[in-house]
Amino acid sequence: MNTIDQMKLFFEPKSLAILGVSRKTGPGAFNIVECLQLYGYQGKVYPVNPNAREILGIRSYPSVEAIQEPIDLAVISLDRSQVLPAVESCVNAGIKALVVISQGLADVGKEGKVLQDKIRDLARAKGARIVGPNTMGVVNNFHDFTTSSIPLVKTHSPVSTICQSGIFFTGFYSFTGPIGKAIDIGNTCDVDFADVLEYYASDTKTRIIVLHIEGIQEGRKFFQAARKVAPEKVVLALKTGRTEMGGQKAASHSGSIAGKDFLYDAAFRQSGIIRARDSEVLTDLVKGFSRLPLPEGDRIALLTYTGGGGVMAVDRMVDMKLPISPLSSQALEKFSPLVSSWLPLGNPIDMWTSVMKFGAKPMYKTYLETLLQDDKVDAVFCLILSPKLPGQEFFDVSDEIIEAAARFPDKPIVVWAYGPDLEKITQKLDDSGRVVILPSAERAVQLLFSLWERRRFLERMPKKGNPSEGRRG
Amino acid sequence: MNTIDQMKLFFEPKSLAILGVSRKTGPGAFNIVECLQLYGYQGKVYPVNPNAREILGIRSYPSVEAIQEPIDLAVISLDRSQVLPAVESCVNAGIKALVVISQGLADVGKEGKVLQDKIRDLARAKGARIVGPNTMGVVNNFHDFTTSSIPLVKTHSPVSTICQSGIFFTGFYSFTGPIGKAIDIGNTCDVDFADVLEYYASDTKTRIIVLHIEGIQEGRKFFQAARKVAPEKVVLALKTGRTEMGGQKAASHSGSIAGKDFLYDAAFRQSGIIRARDSEVLTDLVKGFSRLPLPEGDRIALLTYTGGGGVMAVDRMVDMKLPISPLSSQALEKFSPLVSSWLPLGNPIDMWTSVMKFGAKPMYKTYLETLLQDDKVDAVFCLILSPKLPGQEFFDVSDEIIEAAARFPDKPIVVWAYGPDLEKITQKLDDSGRVVILPSAERAVQLLFSLWERRRFLERMPKKGNPSEGRRG
Numbered sequence: 001m002n003t004i005d006q007m008k009l010f011f012e013p014k015s016l017a018i019l020g021v022s023r024k025t026g027p028g029a030f031n032i033v034e035c036l037q038l039y040g041y042q043g044k045v046y047p048v049n050p051n052a053r054e055i056l057g058i059r060s061y062p063s064v065e066a067i068q069e070p071i072d073l074a075v076i077s078l079d080r081s082q083v084l085p086a087v088e089s090c091v092n093a094g095i096k097a098l099v100v101i102s103q104g105l106a107d108v109g110k111e112g113k114v115l116q117d118k119i120r121d122l123a124r125a126k127g128a129r130i131v132g133p134n135t136m137g138v139v140n141n142f143h144d145f146t147t148s149s150i151p152l153v154k155t156h157s158p159v160s161t162i163c164q165s166g167i168f169f170t171g172f173y174s175f176t177g178p179i180g181k182a183i184d185i186g187n188t189c190d191v192d193f194a195d196v197l198e199y200y201a202s203d204t205k206t207r208i209i210v211l212h213i214e215g216i217q218e219g220r221k222f223f224q225a226a227r228k229v230a231p232e233k234v235v236l237a238l239k240t241g242r243t244e245m246g247g248q249k250a251a252s253h254s255g256s257i258a259g260k261d262f263l264y265d266a267a268f269r270q271s272g273i274i275r276a277r278d279s280e281v282l283t284d285l286v287k288g289f290s291r292l293p294l295p296e297g298d299r300i301a302l303l304t305y306t307g308g309g310g311v312m313a314v315d316r317m318v319d320m321k322l323p324i325s326p327l328s329s330q331a332l333e334k335f336s337p338l339v340s341s342w343l344p345l346g347n348p349i350d351m352w353t354s355v356m357k358f359g360a361k362p363m364y365k366t367y368l369e370t371l372l373q374d375d376k377v378d379a380v381f382c383l384i385l386s387p388k389l390p391g392q393e394f395f396d397v398s399d400e401i402i403e404a405a406a407r408f409p410d411k412p413i414v415v416w417a418y419g420p421d422l423e424k425i426t427q428k429l430d431d432s433g434r435v436v437i438l439p440s441a442e443r444a445v446q447l448l449f450s451l452w453e454r455r456r457f458l459e460r461m462p463k464k465g466n467p468s469e470g471r472r473g
Numbered sequence: 474m475n476t477i478d479q480m481k482l483f484f485e486p487k488s489l490a491i492l493g494v495s496r497k498t499g500p501g502a503f504n505i506v507e508c509l510q511l512y513g514y515q516g517k518v519y520p521v522n523p524n525a526r527e528i529l530g531i532r533s534y535p536s537v538e539a540i541q542e543p544i545d546l547a548v549i550s551l552d553r554s555q556v557l558p559a560v561e562s563c564v565n566a567g568i569k570a571l572v573v574i575s576q577g578l579a580d581v582g583k584e585g586k587v588l589q590d591k592i593r594d595l596a597r598a599k600g601a602r603i604v605g606p607n608t609m610g611v612v613n614n615f616h617d618f619t620t621s622s623i624p625l626v627k628t629h630s631p632v633s634t635i636c637q638s639g640i641f642f643t644g645f646y647s648f649t650g651p652i653g654k655a656i657d658i659g660n661t662c663d664v665d666f667a668d669v670l671e672y673y674a675s676d677t678k679t680r681i682i683v684l685h686i687e688g689i690q691e692g693r694k695f696f697q698a699a700r701k702v703a704p705e706k707v708v709l710a711l712k713t714g715r716t717e718m719g720g721q722k723a724a725s726h727s728g729s730i731a732g733k734d735f736l737y738d739a740a741f742r743q744s745g746i747i748r749a750r751d752s753e754v755l756t757d758l759v760k761g762f763s764r765l766p767l768p769e770g771d772r773i774a775l776l777t778y779t780g781g782g783g784v785m786a787v788d789r790m791v792d793m794k795l796p797i798s799p800l801s802s803q804a805l806e807k808f809s810p811l812v813s814s815w816l817p818l819g820n821p822i823d824m825w826t827s828v829m830k831f832g833a834k835p836m837y838k839t840y841l842e843t844l845l846q847d848d849k850v851d852a853v854f855c856l857i858l859s860p861k862l863p864g865q866e867f868f869d870v871s872d873e874i875i876e877a878a879a880r881f882p883d884k885p886i887v888v889w890a891y892g893p894d895l896e897k898i899t900q901k902l903d904d905s906g907r908v909v910i911l912p913s914a915e916r917a918v919q920l921l922f923s924l925w926e927r928r929r930f931l932e933r934m935p936k937k938g939n940p941s942e943g944r945r946g
Contacts, residue, residue: 165781307726308638
C-alpha cells in the first residue's frame with residue numbers, strides 16, 4: 001500500500017476496533033466511543049472488552065478475532081503491559097493501521113523503548129503502520145472522526161496539524177485556531193512527520209499545515225517531504241525542546257531527540273517552513289496566512305493616529321529588518337492639505353491632526369485607500385484605537401478598514417488595535433475574513449514579516465504552470 | 474515651592490483655567506470641559522474663549538486676566554501660534570502650573586524647539602512649571618480630574634503612570650490595566666520623569682509606577698529619583714525608540730533624544746527599574762506586581778497535565794535562566810502513589826496519569842498544596858486547560874487554584890492557561906485577586922522572572938526599619 005492510502009486508513013477509516021474502552025465515563029475513565037458518538041461518526045465501531053457485551057448501546061466483542069468484519073483501523077488504549085499482545089492480535093487479524101494511545105513506552109526510558117521497538121517490528125512485518133504510542137491519535141473533522149477520549153469542538157478549516165502532544169487537540173484554540181484535520185504522532189515509533197506531510201500535500205481539504213515538533217528522527221526524509229509540499233501549501237512549525245533541558249524533557253515526553261536548535265532554524269528556512277517563536281505567534285500566523293494575500297514586496301506603510309504607538313511599531317520593524325520606506329509623491333500630495341502645515345509628512349503617517357480637523361472615519365477612508373493604491377506600498381499596517389465609551393465612537397474605523405480591504409484584495413492589511421474594546425473589534429474584523437487584527441506592535445510586525453518571508457520563498461522557487469499559484473497564503 | 478507641592482497643582486488642582494476650549498464637540502472639536510463634567514470634577518472651571526460668554530453651561534471669560542480668582546492650573550489647547558502669548562498671560566496672572574496640550578513645538582524640529590524653549594524660560598522666570606507641550610496632560614481618578622479631551626474610563630487603582638504619549642491614556646487597558654493617576658509629559662520641556670517620580674514616591678495612592686519613556690534628557694536626575702523610589706514602590710518601564718530609526722521617530726514625536734538602548738538597560742537594572750520588552754509584557758507585569766507576593770527564591774515548581782506544554786515552559790525557563798529545581802523528597806513521596814509506576818517523577822510534575830486515575834480536581838488540590846508547602850519551592854507555575862464543552866468540565870481546576878492561593882498567600886502562583894474558554898477562566902482568576910493567568914509559556918515565565926528580579930533587587934538594598942516592607946510587589 002502506498003503512504004497516502006495508508007494514511008487514509010488513519011484519517012478516513014470506514015470501520016474501527018477500539019481496544020481498552022471502558023464501560024462508562026467518569027473521573028479518569030474517558031471514553032473514546034462516547035466521543036465518537038458525540039462527533040457523529042458514521043463508520044462502524046467495534047468496541048473490544050472481554051468484560052462487557054455492550055458499551056454505550058453498541059455490541060462489544062471479547063477479542064479482535066471475534067469481530068469477523070473488515071477493520072480499517074484499531075485504536076489501542078490499554079495499560080502498557082497489554083499493548084504488545086493487543087498489537088499482535090490486531091496485525092494477525094489483518095488490520096493495517098493502529099493508533100497506540102498507551103503511555104509508558106519510549107517516553108519513560110530504555111525499557112519502554114525496547115517494548116516500543118517490538119510492537120513496531122511486529123506491525124511492520126505484517127505491513128501495518130502504527131501512530132504513537134503515547135498519543136491522542138487522529139482527528140478528521142471532515143469525516144466526523146476522532147480517536148480523542150476528551151470531547152473536542154468540531155471545526156471545519158483548511159488548517160491541518162501534525163503534533164507530538166495532545167495539547168494541540170484540546171487546546172487548538174490557543175495554538176492554531178480552528179482545525180480540519182490533526183494527528184498526534186506521539187513517540188513517533190513508525191508514522192512520522194514525513195508520512196503525514198505526504199498525505200496533507202495530496203489532501204484537497206488542507207491548505208495550511210502546522211507542525212508541533214519535539215524532535216525529528218529521520219531528518220532527510222522529513223526535509224524532502226517538506227520541500228515538496230512547501231511551494232504548494234503554507235507550512236508553519238513550532239519547534240519545542242529548543243534548549244538542552246527542554247530537549248531532555250521532550251525525550252521524557254515523546255521520546256524525541258530534540259537536536260541542535262540552530263540546525264532546525266537553517267533547515268526550516270531552506271525547505272520553506274516558517275517557524276513561529278512561540279504559541280501566540282503561531283496562532284497569529286495561522287490567522288494571517290488563512291486570510292491575507294502575500295505582499296509583492298517588503299514596503300510597509302504604517303498608518304497611525306498615535307505618534308507614540310508609531311515609535312513602538314517602527315522599533316519592531318527595524319528589529320525585523322523591514323524597511324520604513326518612503327511613500328510616493330502622489331500620496332504625499334494627497335495627504336498634505338489634510339494635516340497641519342507644520343507637520344512633517346512621511347512614513348509612519350501620523351493622521352492625528354487630520355483626525356482632529358476632519359474626523360477619524362472620513363480621514364481613514366482617504367488615507368487607507370490612497371496607501372492601498374500607492375505603487376510604492378506593498379502592505380498597510382494600521383494602528384487603531386478600539387473605542388468603547390460614548391464620545392469615543394468617533395474613533396471606530398473598523399468599517400472603513402473592512403471596506404478598503406474588500407476594494408483592494410491584493411494588498412495585506414494588518415491592524416494593531418489597543419484600547420477598551422479589543423474583543424468586539426477583533427471579532428468584527430475577524431468576521432470580515434480579510435483583515436488580521438493583533439494586540440501588539442510586536443505580533444503585527446511579526447506577521448507582516450512572515451508574509452513577506454513566504455513571498456520571498458515562493459519567488460526563489462522555479463516557476464511552474466500558473467505563476468500566481470500559491471500566492472495567497 | 475517644592476517639587477511635590479508643585480506637582481500637586483497638576484494632579485490635585487482646586488481650580489483651573491482652560492484656554493482654547495471650543496463651544497461644542499464634534500468631529501475634531503474635542504472638549505476638555507465636557508470631559509471634566511463627565512468625570513465629575515468638583516473644582517472650579519474657568520473656560521477662556523474670546524468668542525463665547527458661556528460654554529456647556531459654564532460662564533466663559535474673554536481672557537485669563539478677566540477671571541480674577543485664584544487659579545491652580547492653566548490648560549492651554551490652542552494653535553501653536555497662540556501658545557506663547559497664552560503662556561505669557563497665564564504666568565503674568567500668577568498661575569504656577571501650566572499644561573500645554575498644543576502640538577507642533579520641539580516635536581516638529583528646530584523652529585518649534587526655539588518656541589518651546591521660549592515658553593519654558595518665560596514660565597521659569599515666574600516660578601511656574603510646564604507639563605508638555607504636545608501632551609494629553611494629567612489624569613487623577615482619585616480627584617475626578619482629567620485634562621484629556623477624549624472621554625476616558627475612570628478607574629481607581631494603585632497604578633500610576635508617567636508617559637510620553639496619549640496612547641497610555643486612551644489605551645491604558647492594553648498597556649497597564651486600570652490606572653489611578655497618569656501624566657503625559659509629552660515633549661518634556663520642563664516637568665520631567667524625575668519631578669513626577671518624586672510626587673508618586675510621596676503619594677499614598679500610588680503603589681506601582683509605570684514609565685513609558687521615549688527619551689530622558691537629564692539622566693542623572695532621573696536615575697537618582699528612580700533609585701530613591703524603587704526600594705519602596707515597584708517601577709516598571711517600557712522604553713521605546715529603542716532602535717536608531719525608532720529613536721528618530723521618537724524625536725519627531727516627543728522631541729526626545731532616545732540615546733543608546735543598552736545604556737538604558739544597564740541603568741534601569743542598577744536603579745531597580747524593571748523593563749518590559751513590549752506592551753503585552755508590561756500589562757502582565759502590572760497585573761503580577763499588583764496581585765502576587767514576591768518569591769523567596771528562584772525555585773519554580775511546574776505543575777502540568779500536558780507533557781508537551783511542560784516542554785514549552787521548560788524551554789522558556791531555561792531561556793530566562795530560571796532553574797528547574799528538584800522537589801523535596803517529602804513531595805515526591807506524596808506524589809509517588811498517585812502516578813503510574815513507570816512514570817519518572819520530577820520537575821516539571823506531569824500529573825496526567827493521576828488525572829486519569831483520580832480526576833483533575835482532587836488531584837490538583839493535593840499536588841498544588843503539597844508544592845506550596847514544600848520548602849524547596851518558591852513559586853508554582855501551573856499549566857491548565859480552560860474547559861468549555863460538556864465532558865471537559867472535569868478539567869476545571871480554577872476553584873482549587875483560588876483556594877490554594879488563599880491558603881498559602883506567601884508564594885506566588887502563575888497560571889498559563891490554554892484551550893477553548895480562556896476569557897471565562899481569566900476573569901474568574903482575575904476576580905480572585907491572588908493569581909495571575911497568562912496565555913503563553915513565554916509570558917508566564919517572564920512574569921515569574923520579573924518577580925524574582927524584584928526580590929533580588931530588594932535583597933541588595935540596605936535593610937531598613939521593617940524588613941518585610943515592600944515585599945509584596
